[in-house]
Amino acid sequence: MRLLLLPILIGILLYCANYAIADTDPNDASALRVLYSSLNSPGQLTKWNANGGDPCGESWTGITCSGNRVTEIKISGLGLSGSLGYQLASLTSVTNFDISNNNLGNQLPYQLPPNVQRLNLAANGFNGALPYSVSQMTSLRYLNVSHNQIQGQVTVAFDSLSSLNTLDFSFNTMTGDLPQSFKALTSMNKMYLQNNQFTGTIDVLANLPLDDLNVENNHFTGWVPDHLKGITKSNGNSWNSGSAPPPPPGTPPASRPHHKSGGNNSPSDGASSGDGGGKSGIGGGAIAGIVISVLVVGAIVAFFVIKKRLKRSSTDIEKHDNQPFAPLAPPQEVHELKTNEASSAPIVKVFEAPAVVNLRPPPIERHKSFDEADIAAKPIVPPKKVNTAKIDARQYSIADLQMATNSFNVDNLIGEGSFGRVYRAQFDDGKVLAVKKINSSALQNPEDFLDIVSEISRLHHPNVTELVGYCSEHGQHLLVYEFHKNGSLHDFLHLSDEESKPLTWNSRVKIALGTARALEYLHEVCSPSLVHKNIKSANIVLDAELNPHLSDCGLASLIADADQALNHNTGSGYGAPEVAMSGVCTIKSDVYSFGVVMLELLTGRKPFDSARTRSEQSLVRWATPQLHDIDALAKMVDPALEGLYPVKSLSRFADVIALCVQPEPEFRPPMSEVVEALVRLVQRANMSKRTFGADQGTSRGETDGPDYEP
């Protein structure tokens, strides 16, 4: 009897051990489930399950894992339909994503697996544009989107994609000039752009280490750069017929950069396909165990138990390492750090000095800052609700934040919004972050705080302020964000001193476009879509390169009467007329507020300025009747620009504003259209710049070149 039971027992043990080690990372598993339902749960994907299951442990079709992380998704040529869904961003260990040769459609989702090295979306029915998030995929080596219906101009920035060596855009309907950022593709070997509708020259490719280039059947003009001639397929374009090609603008007569020849020529070498290494075949061992001698099986069980233990303790160590900061340092040390930093960081100027002016703590709030008494007075109660949502951000203790902000000292106050005050926080490791202390009175349901933090922590966009961490202790609620040196657009426009340089026209357009992209992301990419409810120049922070980052995203749902808060915003000049009537904010009221920010950029005026004469106090009321009149526009434009702007760009900018601030919400365009209009504006400006060889902004009265309609 005993002899018979033993193998069965061991089989069960083995099964459990296997289950324990293969259990897939929950984020990876959930992303695959969402992908599976977005693909309409096709039968070709055996073992896949939209409601549960263990992709790594159960060897789902096309999935390769390493440990408990998914590293490859190869589901090509299976006749799959549907779309890619919206949860690919959490697949952070995936290096090879291949869904080519299926019948997928719709637009590509904004977020793809972010650290992918090989991305193959070829031969499907994707339309729309390549998502801008590709700009951030710095590990990318192979990108194939050929044979789709991808349209429009390429708005991806290639500046950070220096590992990319194979790019296939062929057989789509892409238009416009090649992006200047192609110049940054210093590893580029093979580039296939054939059968699109690209225009302009291919000069940006002149210095890339190409082995193979196909630009056939486009609308290219100019000349094929000399040393690319041997390797380029170029039929079916409108090349200039003149014999001597001029040197490409801004490049020395090119000598072709050296590169390894015969290097990584086969695109499929980009990432090893492996043999499914991470998966062990021990699932079947449950049966085999009955046969195998008791000794051998026992040894295997022991191995797994030990392995599991080791794994446990190593994650413990990781956790420990992730503890945000070392224990409290003596205050003196903190002070020293601070002064050091101040003397070595010369750039902070614009932000700090003027910010103090309008940031007096309001009287009611004054007694509410953190001090020992305050904290001691509140009993430490464990949170009532157990939060199960995953929070992709660090948890800080109040002690951490207190130390980093010098006890929320007024000197560290850098802003005050509708929802709370923001402090500059300098941590022990030298990191500087921004800490937002949510007004307790503003909180709708304090129990929901962690859920909302979890939601905010999932927002990732280059133009959305990134949440780094949070703190929920002693009845206090704080959010920790990345910090941007140049402060808010509001301060930049309205509080700059005489000496500081005003924003150039190009910077203003860039800020409008980035902010528009952030809003497009919230409205049209996030699902369910997010209404920001509090778009204003004070909520747009600028980094060192003056890229905009929209702050307070996702916060509105945390706040009691957020719509009311915006109502009060109406008085500040940003609120749409219907919000004043109904008290309800919508996507369309965000569009309106965004239009007001654009007006601010154009005129340099505040949306509501009681210091002006009555007829000019409300920016929208004063400006909108004049937006279509070129002469009036020239008078309205920010005098700080000193006439340095292209007239056409200005009037197109004004056209977009006019669309956004229409009184009828239903006539205002969706943000994706605003983004498109601004992208066109930028691209036309670039083109005329090239046409006229003018590097600086064109001045008033000068034409900005021939119109180009894609």
Ligand SMILES: *[C@@H]1O[C@H](CO)[C@@H](O)[C@H](O)[C@H]1NC(C)=O
């Ligand atoms: C891109 O994918 C298409 C369709 O599968 C294929 O024909 C083409 O060779 C691929 N391009 C590269 C550079 O691998």
